[in-house]
Amino acid sequence: MYYQPDIETASHEQIRAWQSERLVKQVRHVWDNVPYYRQKMEEKGLTPDDIQSVDDLHKLPFLTKDDLRECYPYGLLAKPLSECVRIQSTSGTTGKRVVAFYTQHDVDLWEDCCARALMATGATKEDVVQVAYGYGLFTGGAGMHGGSHKAGCLTLPMSSGNTDRQLQFMVDLGATVLCCTPSYAEYLAESIHERGLRDQIKLKAGIFGAEAWSEEMRRDIEKNLGLKAYDIYGLTEISGPGVAFECEAQAGMHINEDHFIAEIIDPDTGEVLPEGSKGELVFTCITKEAFPLIRYRTRDICVLTRKSCPCGRTHVKMSKPMGRSDDMLIVKGVNVFPSQIEAVLIEQGYPANYQIVVDRVNHSDTLEVMVEMTPEIFSDSLGKITDMEKSLVSALKAMLGIYAKVKLVAPKSITRSEGKAVRIIDKRKI
Amino acid sequence: MKINQISVFLENRAGQLAEVTKLLSDNHINLRAISIAETADYGLLRIIVDDSQKATSVLLENGNIVTMNPVIVVAVDDQPAGLSELLSLLTETDINIQYMYALFTHQAGKAYMVFRTEEEQAFVALLDKHGLSAATADELGLK
Incomplete structure (x- = not known):
């Protein structure tokens, strides 16, 4: 099931056409509004005229977490604050956080991405979605909450923790879709087993992200909670959860390419690698207004594939991240x-x-x-x-x-x- | 009068203590008192040896973390209530004893106790007042 079928199943040519058109516009927007990035382009002898299509993307300079730190908090903002309606944040290096800004348009497109992820698991307006990601500055709760609204599901804004209350609502209100970290899903499964509640839960799907997890863990969670477990990928810098999501094939995550262009590069040389190569994932936001990062190096190592997917979606798929090109650890999210x-x-x-x-x-x-x-x-x-x-x-x-x-x-x-x-x-x- | 105690950091793993005692024995250093305080992760070995300067340099040369502190050694009667009488003197003072343990001796009728306190002078004065005295290094055969 699709949330936006025309977009999610568009032809490759159509996706590239969108990407080219949006990239050209985005580069102009950033050039006009973000002096920091304009200077980076100038240092490479580039002007917006050098970017005519997605084929020119590789010419643009990268952004890294160091740039984000240097520009904290407003240096990469491309819209006046008066146009912004939201801030989300993530922990960053040496205590300095990454602060991301959203216009209403940005929140909308982010929530659309999350709605696509939810509907890819079969969720409809008949479903009850229990959002057990943390709410607040963390993007997990906010993103899936908004996505659940857009998909028309009844949304349970539980936030993380308080397992007793999670289980009570899960049983009493008949939650059918669970969104949380995979480790919390495992913990909930254990608590359900201990309390003998297995017969009283109605979960059929779970969307688990923000942490690395294995196929073995997936099988465990699916068995213990009696649901189908889907992976989801995202990062605050780019928007939040829903940058990429798994479909029914449960084999790689479709990247929402109408909003984010993905590249795989050699982390040492910065050279773009051909499809199927293992390397560092780089994203360019082509539709975001307030905080549109261009060629942002995620430091996540993965592989992209365009092999056709049984679900009918045409957007490129990324593997689970296989590691990092820096020394960042994700501990408890x-x-x-x-x-x-x-x-x-x-x-x-x-x-x-x-x-x-x-x-x-x-x-x-x-x-x-x-x-x-x-x-x-x-x-x-x-x-x-x-x-x-x-x-x-x-x-x-x-x-x-x-x-x-x-x-x-x-x-x-x-x-x-x-x-x-x-x-x-x-x-x-x- | 001052007696030196050596403290050694021991990681909590098999053979750590044996390494230290072997090092001492290889260098002909005799242990006169030993005590271990421990947490779940590491231990703190406190020893009194016949040659504390030599023991310290040998331990340091072998990469150990060592600290030397003065302690007071007191002989008490080797009979019921020997220690109890001494401790009851302390309860009436403000002298704070951080820790204590026993020292091995061959002197008949006496048991030697090692005391670690920041208030050495007050402790020695207390002993004097009650006709007791701190043992000397000579008396214990220490260098």
């Missing part, structure tokens, strides 16, 4: 950069030699920071050492927004391979 942890350690008087261990215990991510003991921190008093540990834990919590366990280890015990420290150990089996 929160972006964590080793540089943030390093900054806290140095500020608290610890050596910058550390190791981050991420694991998943009982469906929930855990973060542990291993720090080598130093003569400066060491004391013959256990109380003094544990006080230092506690203060480090609080400082990490303040920086990252999530709890990190601190483990003090013997000096020189942190693994170094070829003289270079191994900073991250991700034990999550995803």
